[in-house]
Amino acid sequence: MRIGVLIFAKPEEDVASGIERLEKAGREAGHEIVRLYETTLSIYSPPNVGGVSAKGGSASGGRGGTGVEVRLDEQPIGPFDALIARPNFIEEPSLHTPLLEALEQNGYRVLNRAAPITIAKNKLLQHVRFQKSGIPMPRWAIVHTVKEARRASALLGFPLIAKVAFGTWGAGVFYAENLETLQPIMHYLQVRDGNPVILETFIEEANRTDLRVFVVGGKIIAAMERKARPGDVRANTSIGGEGHTAQLTKDEERVALDAAHVSELDIAGVDILRSKQGPLVIEVNANPGFAELERVTGVNIAKTIIEFAISGH
Ligand SMILES: Nc1ncnc2c1ncn2[C@@H]1O[C@H](COP(=O)(O)OP(=O)(O)OP(=O)(O)O)[C@@H](O)[C@H]1O
Numbered sequence: 290m291r292i293g294v295l296i297f298a299k300p301e302e303d304v305a306s307g308i309e310r311l312e313k314a315g316r317e318a319g320h321e322i323v324r325l326y327e328t329t330l331s332i333y334s335p336p337n338v339g340g341v342s343a344k345g346g347s348a349s350g351g352r353g354g355t356g357v358e359v360r361l362d363e364q365p366i367g368p369f370d371a372l373i374a375r376p377n378f379i380e381e382p383s384l385h386t387p388l389l390e391a392l393e394q395n396g397y398r399v400l401n402r403a404a405p406i407t408i409a410k411n412k413l414l415q416h417v418r419f420q421k422s423g424i425p426m427p428r429w430a431i432v433h434t435v436k437e438a439r440r441a442s443a444l445l446g447f448p449l450i451a452k453v454a455f456g457t458w459g460a461g462v463f464y465a466e467n468l469e470t471l472q473p474i475m476h477y478l479q480v481r482d483g484n485p486v487i488l489e490t491f492i493e494e495a496n497r498t499d500l501r502v503f504v505v506g507g508k509i510i511a512a513m514e515r516k517a518r519p520g521d522v523r524a525n526t527s528i529g530g531e532g533h534t535a536q537l538t539k540d541e542e543r544v545a546l547d548a549a550h551v552s553e554l555d556i557a558g559v560d561i562l563r564s565k566q567g568p569l570v571i572e573v574n575a576n577p578g579f580a581e582l583e584r585v586t587g588v589n590i591a592k593t594i595i596e597f598a599i600s601g602h
C-alpha cells in the first residue's frame with residue numbers, strides 16, 4: 290500500500306513528531322511511506338467549462354472527487370491508500386485545513402479530517418463543543434479583559450489556569466495562584482492580541498498529574514500517566530513531564546472514548562485529570578505525539594495507526 294504522511298512544515302525544517310516512527314512501522318509492514326510537506330503542495334481549481342467548473346478528479350489520483358486538484362511540483366500527487374496528517378501547526382487552523390479538505394474532496398482517505406482538526410486545534414471552540422456534548426471538564430469561562438477575568442475568577446476560585454486558544458506542548462498554559470498573578474497575565478494577553486482567553490478551575494487533587502489516553506478508530510490503544518516535573522503544573526512530556534504506566538478505570542475509559550467520539554478524530558490524544566468529581570477532560574489533541582507513550586507502554590502505536598489507516602482496503 291502507498292501511504293502519505295502530511296507534514297505541516299517546510300521540508301528543510303525539523304519534522305513533526307512521530308514521522309520517523311510512522312515511516313519505520315510502515316516499511317516494516319511492507320508499505321511505501323511518502324512524506325508530503327504542506328508548503329510544497331498547491332491546490333488548483335479545475336478549468337471552467339462553459340462557465341461551470343469541470344467535474345471529476347481523475348488526474349488527481351483520488352477515487353472519485355469534485356475537481357480541485359492538489360499538485361506537487363505541478364504534478365498531481367498520485368494515488369494514496371491513506372494520508373495521515375500530523376497537524377503540527379499552532380496558528381489559526383483554518384489557514385491549514387483547506388489542504389486536507391481538498392484532499393478529502395478528491396476522495397483520499399485522510400486522518401485526521403479537516404473539520405475535526407479545525408475544532409480540536411482551537412481550544413475555545415473545543416471547550417464550547419464539549420460542554421454541549423456533556424463531556425465532563427473543569428469549570429471554565431472565556432474572557433477578554435482584566436475586568437472580565439476578575440469577575441470570572443470570583444466564580445471559579447483560585448488557583449486557576451489561563452489558556453490561550455492556540456497553545457501547544459504546554460506553551461500557552463499559565464498557572465495563577467491569586468489575583469496578583471492572574472492580572473498581569475491577563476493584562477499582557479490583552480495588550481498582545483486581545484484574543485479570548487480560557488480561565489479554568491485548577492484541579493489541585495490531580496496532583497500535577499494527568500492521563501494521556503490514545504484513541505485510534507474509536508478504540509483505546511494505550512494510556513499513561515504524566516507527572517509534571519518539579520516546579521511546574523503542566524504534565525506535557527515535551528517540557529519534562531514524565532510518563533508512567535496507568536490502569537484506567539471503567540469511568541476513565543468511557544470518558545476518553547466519549548471525548549474522542551465527540552471530537553470526531555480518528556487519531557486522538559485525550560488528556561484527563563483525576564478529580565474528586567471523577568475524570569475531567571482538559572483537551573483532545575488532533576496531533577498527539579507518542580514517543581513517550583511507546584516507551585512507557587511498549588505498545589507499537591505507529592504500527593496501530595498505519596493498520597487503522599489502511600483498514601478497509
Ligand atoms: N484545569 C487544569 N487543572 C490542572 N492542571 C491542568 C489544567 N489544565 C491543564 N493542566 C495541566 O497543563 C497541561 C497542559 O494543558 P493542556 O493539555 O490544556 O494544553 P497543551 O497540552 O499545551 O495543549 P496542546 O495539546 O494543544 O498542545 C496538562 O497536561 C495538565 O498537566
Ligand SMILES: [Mg+2]
Nearest residue numbers: 525560572574
Ligand atoms: Mg495537552
